[in-house]
Amino acid sequence: xxxxxCPRSHARETLAADGFVLCVPxxxxxxxxxxxxxxxxxxCLHQMSPSPRRTNPTKVSGSRNRDHLNxxxxxxxxxxxxxxxxxxxxxxxxxxxxPLGRSALQFARLLTENLEWIAxxxxxxxxxxxxxxxxxxxxxxxxxxPNGLHAIMRKCVVGSCTGTISAAPETAGHSGRxxxxxxxxxxxxxxxxxxxxxxxxHQRESVDA
Numbered sequence: 001x002x003x004x005x006c007p008r009s010h011a012r013e014t015l016a017a018d019g020f021v022l023c024v025p026x027x028x029x030x031x032x033x034x035x036x037x038x039x040x041x042x043x044c045l046h047q048m049s050p051s052p053r054r055t056n057p058t059k060v061s062g063s064r065n066r067d068h069l070n071x072x073x074x075x076x077x078x079x080x081x082x083x084x085x086x087x088x089x090x091x092x093x094x095x096x097x098x099p100l101g102r103s104a105l106q107f108a109r110l111l112t113e114n115l116e117w118i119a120x121x122x123x124x125x126x127x128x129x130x131x132x133x134x135x136x137x138x139x140x141x142x143x144x145x146p147n148g149l150h151a152i153m154r155k156c157v158v159g160s161c162t163g164t165i166s167a168a169p170e171t172a173g174h175s176g177r178x179x180x181x182x183x184x185x186x187x188x189x190x191x192x193x194x195x196x197x198x199x200x201x202h203q204r205e206s207v208d209a
Contacts, residue, residue, distance in 0.1 A: 040138035041104040076141035156182040157199040
Protein backbone atom coordinates (compact mmCIF):
# COMPACT_ATOMS: atom_id res chain seq x y z
CA UNK A 1 0.00 0.00 0.00
CA UNK A 2 1.44 3.36 -1.06
CA UNK A 3 0.72 5.81 1.76
CA UNK A 4 1.57 9.46 1.15
CA UNK A 5 1.53 12.46 3.45
CA CYS A 6 -1.38 14.86 3.20
CA PRO A 7 -0.18 17.62 0.81
CA ARG A 8 -1.83 20.41 2.80
CA SER A 9 0.03 22.50 5.35
CA HIS A 10 0.15 20.84 8.78
CA ALA A 11 2.25 21.56 11.84
CA ARG A 12 3.27 17.90 11.76
CA GLU A 13 3.33 15.49 8.84
CA THR A 14 -0.05 13.79 8.55
CA LEU A 15 -0.65 10.78 6.35
CA ALA A 16 -3.41 10.86 3.75
CA ALA A 17 -6.36 8.57 4.43
CA ASP A 18 -6.25 5.24 2.61
CA GLY A 19 -7.50 5.79 -0.94
CA PHE A 20 -7.65 9.57 -0.57
CA VAL A 21 -5.39 12.53 -1.29
CA LEU A 22 -6.32 14.25 1.98
CA CYS A 23 -5.88 13.16 5.58
CA VAL A 24 -8.84 12.31 7.82
CA PRO A 25 -8.73 15.64 9.75
CA UNK A 26 -8.83 17.60 6.46
CA UNK A 27 -11.80 15.58 5.20
CA UNK A 28 -13.66 16.08 8.47
CA UNK A 29 -12.92 19.80 8.38
CA UNK A 30 -14.32 19.94 4.87
CA UNK A 31 -17.50 18.24 6.05
CA UNK A 32 -17.87 20.79 8.85
CA UNK A 33 -17.22 23.72 6.53
CA UNK A 34 -19.73 22.50 3.95
CA UNK A 35 -22.36 22.13 6.67
CA UNK A 36 -21.55 25.60 8.01
CA UNK A 37 -21.30 27.54 4.74
CA UNK A 38 -25.03 27.78 3.88
CA UNK A 39 -25.83 29.13 7.35
CA UNK A 40 -23.04 31.69 7.17
CA UNK A 41 -24.17 32.69 3.69
CA UNK A 42 -27.69 33.25 5.02
CA UNK A 43 -26.43 35.00 8.16
CA CYS A 44 -24.76 37.61 5.95
CA LEU A 45 -28.23 38.87 5.03
CA HIS A 46 -28.62 40.13 8.60
CA GLN A 47 -25.38 42.04 8.26
CA MET A 48 -26.65 43.74 5.10
CA SER A 49 -30.02 44.71 6.58
CA PRO A 50 -30.68 48.39 7.39
CA SER A 51 -30.91 47.68 11.13
CA PRO A 52 -27.60 46.28 12.38
CA ARG A 53 -27.68 43.42 14.90
CA ARG A 54 -25.94 44.72 17.99
CA THR A 55 -25.77 43.53 21.55
CA ASN A 56 -24.25 46.87 22.54
CA PRO A 57 -25.65 49.96 20.74
CA THR A 58 -22.65 52.06 21.78
CA LYS A 59 -20.17 52.48 18.94
CA VAL A 60 -16.81 51.06 19.93
CA SER A 61 -13.76 53.07 18.92
CA GLY A 62 -12.07 51.46 15.94
CA SER A 63 -15.13 49.50 14.79
CA ARG A 64 -15.73 49.38 11.07
CA ASN A 65 -18.06 51.73 9.25
CA ARG A 66 -21.39 50.07 8.44
CA ASP A 67 -21.10 50.90 4.72
CA HIS A 68 -17.67 49.28 4.49
CA LEU A 69 -18.97 46.23 6.30
CA ASN A 70 -21.89 45.92 3.91
CA UNK A 71 -19.53 45.99 0.93
CA UNK A 72 -17.35 43.23 2.36
CA UNK A 73 -20.38 41.16 3.34
CA UNK A 74 -21.84 41.47 -0.15
CA UNK A 75 -18.51 40.46 -1.64
CA UNK A 76 -18.18 37.52 0.75
CA UNK A 77 -21.60 36.21 -0.28
CA UNK A 78 -20.74 36.58 -3.95
CA UNK A 79 -17.35 34.89 -3.58
CA UNK A 80 -18.68 31.95 -1.61
CA UNK A 81 -21.51 31.29 -4.05
CA UNK A 82 -19.14 31.55 -7.03
CA UNK A 83 -16.71 29.04 -5.47
CA UNK A 84 -19.48 26.59 -4.58
CA UNK A 85 -20.98 26.96 -8.07
CA UNK A 86 -17.61 26.31 -9.68
CA UNK A 87 -17.01 23.09 -7.76
CA UNK A 88 -20.59 21.92 -8.22
CA UNK A 89 -19.99 22.39 -11.95
CA UNK A 90 -17.04 20.00 -11.76
CA UNK A 91 -19.25 17.38 -10.10
CA UNK A 92 -21.83 17.83 -12.84
CA UNK A 93 -19.19 17.58 -15.57
CA UNK A 94 -17.33 14.58 -14.14
CA UNK A 95 -20.12 12.61 -12.49
CA UNK A 96 -23.25 13.82 -14.24
CA UNK A 97 -24.84 14.93 -10.96
CA UNK A 98 -26.37 18.39 -10.76
CA PRO A 99 -27.55 20.44 -7.76
CA LEU A 100 -31.29 20.65 -7.24
CA GLY A 101 -31.08 24.44 -7.17
CA ARG A 102 -28.68 27.37 -7.42
CA SER A 103 -28.47 28.24 -3.74
CA ALA A 104 -25.51 27.90 -1.39
CA LEU A 105 -27.43 25.17 0.43
CA GLN A 106 -27.99 23.10 -2.72
CA PHE A 107 -24.41 23.54 -3.92
CA ALA A 108 -23.01 22.57 -0.51
CA ARG A 109 -25.32 19.56 -0.32
CA LEU A 110 -24.14 18.27 -3.70
CA LEU A 111 -20.50 18.73 -2.72
CA THR A 112 -21.04 16.97 0.61
CA GLU A 113 -22.73 14.04 -1.09
CA ASN A 114 -19.72 13.66 -3.39
CA LEU A 115 -17.01 14.57 -0.91
CA GLU A 116 -15.40 11.12 -0.96
CA TRP A 117 -14.93 11.34 -4.71
CA ILE A 118 -13.44 14.84 -4.45
CA ALA A 119 -11.11 13.84 -1.61
CA UNK A 120 -9.63 11.10 -3.81
CA UNK A 121 -8.77 13.46 -6.70
CA UNK A 122 -5.62 15.54 -7.17
CA UNK A 123 -7.79 18.67 -7.06
CA UNK A 124 -8.82 17.89 -3.47
CA UNK A 125 -6.11 20.19 -2.10
CA UNK A 126 -7.41 23.18 -4.05
CA UNK A 127 -10.98 22.32 -3.05
CA UNK A 128 -10.07 22.20 0.63
CA UNK A 129 -8.08 25.44 0.41
CA UNK A 130 -10.89 27.30 -1.32
CA UNK A 131 -13.61 26.04 0.99
CA UNK A 132 -11.47 27.00 3.99
CA UNK A 133 -10.87 30.45 2.47
CA UNK A 134 -14.51 31.28 1.73
CA UNK A 135 -15.60 29.91 5.12
CA UNK A 136 -13.06 32.20 6.79
CA UNK A 137 -14.23 35.14 4.67
CA UNK A 138 -17.88 34.54 5.56
CA UNK A 139 -17.03 34.21 9.25
CA UNK A 140 -15.15 37.51 9.08
CA UNK A 141 -18.14 39.14 7.37
CA UNK A 142 -20.53 37.88 10.05
CA UNK A 143 -18.13 38.55 12.92
CA UNK A 144 -15.22 40.88 12.03
CA UNK A 145 -13.02 39.56 14.85
CA PRO A 146 -10.20 37.74 13.00
CA ASN A 147 -9.06 35.72 16.04
CA GLY A 148 -8.82 32.02 15.36
CA LEU A 149 -8.97 32.14 11.57
CA HIS A 150 -6.98 29.35 9.98
CA ALA A 151 -4.55 30.68 7.40
CA ILE A 152 -3.53 28.28 4.65
CA MET A 153 -0.01 28.91 3.39
CA ARG A 154 1.10 28.28 -0.18
CA LYS A 155 4.22 29.28 -2.13
CA CYS A 156 3.69 32.47 -4.16
CA VAL A 157 3.02 31.91 -7.86
CA VAL A 158 4.81 35.06 -9.04
CA GLY A 159 8.09 34.37 -10.84
CA SER A 160 10.96 33.70 -8.48
CA CYS A 161 9.12 35.12 -5.45
CA THR A 162 9.97 33.24 -2.27
CA GLY A 163 6.94 34.52 -0.37
CA THR A 164 3.97 32.49 0.79
CA ILE A 165 0.27 33.11 0.16
CA SER A 166 -2.19 33.13 3.03
CA ALA A 167 -5.65 31.93 1.95
CA ALA A 168 -7.27 33.69 4.90
CA PRO A 169 -8.62 36.89 3.28
CA GLU A 170 -7.70 40.34 4.54
CA THR A 171 -9.81 43.50 4.30
CA ALA A 172 -7.97 46.31 2.52
CA GLY A 173 -8.18 49.72 4.18
CA HIS A 174 -11.34 51.77 3.68
CA SER A 175 -12.38 49.98 0.50
CA GLY A 176 -13.82 47.02 2.40
CA ARG A 177 -12.56 44.68 -0.33
CA UNK A 178 -11.10 41.31 0.62
CA UNK A 179 -7.81 40.15 -0.80
CA UNK A 180 -5.25 37.38 -0.66
CA UNK A 181 -1.64 38.41 -0.12
CA UNK A 182 1.76 36.84 -0.22
CA UNK A 183 4.32 37.65 2.44
CA UNK A 184 6.44 39.54 -0.12
CA UNK A 185 3.62 41.96 -0.97
CA UNK A 186 1.87 40.48 -4.02
CA UNK A 187 -1.91 40.76 -3.75
CA UNK A 188 -5.01 39.34 -5.45
CA UNK A 189 -8.68 40.19 -4.97
CA UNK A 190 -10.88 37.30 -3.82
CA UNK A 191 -12.65 37.32 -7.20
CA UNK A 192 -9.28 36.35 -8.73
CA UNK A 193 -9.01 33.26 -6.48
CA UNK A 194 -10.14 30.85 -9.22
CA UNK A 195 -7.35 32.06 -11.53
CA UNK A 196 -4.87 31.97 -8.67
CA UNK A 197 -5.93 28.39 -7.93
CA UNK A 198 -5.09 27.37 -11.50
CA UNK A 199 -1.65 29.00 -11.24
CA UNK A 200 -1.00 27.12 -8.01
CA UNK A 201 -2.04 23.87 -9.66
CA HIS A 202 0.30 24.47 -12.62
CA GLN A 203 3.09 25.32 -10.20
CA ARG A 204 2.56 22.10 -8.27
CA GLU A 205 2.43 20.03 -11.48
CA SER A 206 5.74 21.50 -12.68
CA VAL A 207 7.37 20.62 -9.36
CA ASP A 208 6.02 17.06 -9.47
CA ALA A 209 7.08 16.55 -13.10
